[in-house]
Amino acid sequence: MNHGYETSLVKRVVNQVVTGIINGDYDGDMLPPQVILSKKLGVSRSIMREAISILISRQILDVRPKTGTRVKPTKDWLIIDHEVAEWRLRATPDPEYLHGLIEFRKLVDPRAAAFAATRASRHQRIAIAAMYQNLQQASGDPVARKAAEDALQLAIIDASGDSLLSQMGSIVRMGLKSVQPVSRMQALAYEARVADYGKVVRAIELGDADGAKAAMMQLISHSADQLLAETV
Incomplete structure (x- = not known):
């Protein structure tokens, strides 16, 4: 045939x-x-x-x-084609792609954090708090802290209750992993990252959607500076 x-x-x-x-x-x-x-x-x-x-x-x-x-x-159901996304992410990252990935993340994660603040169940809020605690305790091991950060991001996305945001969020995670597999940031930089996540988590705990959105946007801006410095 x-x-x-x-x-x-x-x-x-x-x-x-x-x-x-x-x-x-x-x-x-x-x-x-x-x-x-x-x-x-x-x-x-x-x-x-x-x-x-x-x-x-x-x-x-x-x-x-x-x-x-x-x-x-x-x-x-997969609305976004992960296979095509993975092919693109396997290509050599370039400055234009990295900037696009950061902008895409700004569309997804702050909105997910805002939704999580108002929609998260008690169980999901407990899970987010637990993932944040893991992040705080993983400072000495780059692999462990990357896993802890991924788990916290996933917990926030899941708590948004939005399946489309969840799928877009997985594309963001895949993209970040492809260009920055394991960050070896200095202790002070990591502490600042943890503090940024703390602001997001506290806003979610308080049910403050605007606060969670603003805190996540600040976190992305700070982490973007490091991402571009390390990879471009």
Whole structure:
């Protein structure tokens, strides 16, 4: 089979399956077995498998032994294509890209912090406080503090309750990791970073959306200076 035709056929099947999901053509949240689905759509099993694999990678489907193929909740679907983002991030960083990444982060993280201040559950606020405590205690180990910072950022993003912001936030994290895998900042610089996070965390604890947004914007501005100094 011609490769171009096969690729086009896979895309068509992907669209047909998604359309069926949206229209409620399948029983509950379960898809028919691939053998039945491939016959229904008039394609080979290999084409069907490839289409299903694409939908799994986009977090639309979940396949498990014995239970079959399940449609995941729409809030879990990947709106942003992480594969394309990862390809771009694997390229050599340049000043224009770094500035773009910083500006993108300014669109995502301050808004997430503001939402977290008003939407976070008691459990999420406790988790954010715990992650911040871990960050404070990780000062001596660059790898540990990077992991602690990532965990705190993720806790804040999750507490925003916004699935789109969460997906954009993961792109930001991926981007920062690609250009600054493990920062070896001096102790004073790290203490300043921790203090900036402390302002964000306190504002979230107080339910102060404007304060959380402003504190996160300040944190990003300070960390951007270091990022550009280290990588450009």
